[in-house]
Each structure stands twice: as structure tokens, then as C-alpha cells.
Amino acid sequence: MKLHLQEIQKAEWNILKAFHEYCQARGLRYALSFGTLLGAVRHGGFIPWDNDIDVMMPRSDFEQFLACTKAEPVADTLYVQHYTLDPRYHYICARVCDANTHVHVPYIRQQPSRLGVWIDIFPVDGVGEGSPRFPLQQALLKWHWMLFRADVYGSTEKNSRTRLNYLIKKAALVLFPNRNHAQNYAVDRICKWFPFEEAENVAFLFGEEGICKIPRRDFDELIKLPFGDGEFYCPPHYDQFLTQSYGDYMTLPKEEDRMTHDIDAEYLPGETPEARKE
Secondary structure, eight states, rough: BOHHHHHHHHHHHHHHHHHHHHHHHHOOEEEEEEHHHHHHHHHOOOOTTOOOOOOOOOOEHHHHHHHHHHHHHSSTHHHHOTOOOOOOOOOOEEEETTTEEEETTTTTTSOOOSOOSSSEEEEEEETTOOOTHHHHHHHHHHHHEEEEHHHHHHOOOOOOOHHHHHHHHHHHHHSHHHHHHHGHHHHHHHHHTOGGOOOOOOOOSSSOOOOEEGGGGGGGOOOEEETTEEEEETTTTTHHHHHHHHTTTTTTOOOOGGOOOOEEEEEEESSHHHHHHH
């Protein structure tokens, strides 16, 4: 049975609530991020057409979270996906997934071994502004971003900006295969060049949006904002973060620019809400 948008949002909200309680019990820091933070600020919940939840964690908390969940899952019906756990999962972020659902993502080249409705967890590192190594770090991450896109999305004329970009990605798939997640490990090593604890500003460093930074101290001064039926942690300098990410973020985009992630989600057999009530 396919899930419609509101069912996906409800499943994701339940994951977020369980994640929040898990982190609170273990003293792990997190904050809503990207479109989820925008939804909390502008809508008090989901952006109406969005089907995604994004959370960011300081690198040390992120790594502790992954270690903790190996022994103690977030909940009985939730599991974690990460490239260190699944040879077919190629993202740098981790995902907390609903075990009662299955998701097919039509635009990626290889489906993970297992993927349910999820929330994304992004590791946050220091921004090395002013360091002579910072431009080199950014150049290396830009190179790895191209390799990542080729690895995850493949190379077609349709998903390439130019024919040269198409040919470069096609060659990258042959010349730089991501065997045993070598590229993922390299990206994480590069992102950790400037430790979170020593930086003035921090950010998730690996993505097409560029660096959307906030003061490191935000993670010591987190605030709660309403998101649906609950309140969740957010950075106090959310205006700085959202302006970098979206510009005039309080103005609604035109209807034709309101994007929903292209996924096919369904309940596993016997796991519909009606069946759970029986």
C-alpha cells in the first residue's frame, strides 16, 4: 500500500520524535536543518509540499550516535543506515529509517540493501576560514562531490549540465569507482580537517548548497521551536543559516518551484496503520 504525502510526513515526524528522545537521554546535541528548519520557522511544521526531515549534529555527537545505535536502536521499529553499515548505501549522511516501510528512490543508480521512510542526519564540522588549507579543502570536496554524483546518480545526458560534464562523470565511474566506500571515507577525513570544537563557525561541508555556516556556540545555546505537535532543537542563529540557504526564506516560492522529493514509499505487507490496530 503506497503512502501519500501526509502519511510520509507523519512517519517522519514519529522518527524525529523518537530520535529527539534518544538524543536527550544520552546528552547528544542536534538541531533541525535545511528545509526542516525552514518549515519550523515559516510554517511551524513541515513545508506543506515537503517529504523530508533534515537534522544536523556536531561530528563528535554524530559518531557517538552511530556507535550507540549499534547496541541500542533508536526504537524497536527504527534502524540506522550509513555507508559504514551497508555496502549499497552511498551517502555521507546517516538515515534513521522506519522498519515498517519500504522506499524506492527512482533517481539513484543503486538502491540500498534496505531503506524505509527516513530522516537525514548530517555531520557538522569546523569551517577553516582564514587557514591556508581551507581553499585546498574546498577544492578537494568539490572534486569528490562530482565523483559522488557520478557514483550515486550515474551519468546521463539528462542529469548533466553540459555534454562535457556528462563525459567527465561517465569517465569518473570507470576511473574512480567507489570500491568499499573509499570515496566516502576520504570525504569524511577531509571534512574533519578543522575540528568542530576549535572552530568559530561550523557547517555541513559536503553538498551542492555550499557552506551554510552558523556559530559553533549555537550548539551550546540551542533553542526549541514548534514543529508539528512537538518542539525540537534549533540553532538560535537560524536567520543566518536560512538566509545563506534560501535567501528571502519567508517568501513562499512560486508554485512551479515547490519541489517534493521523488520517492515511492509503501508499507511492508501487514504493516498498514489499519493492520497495526488489529
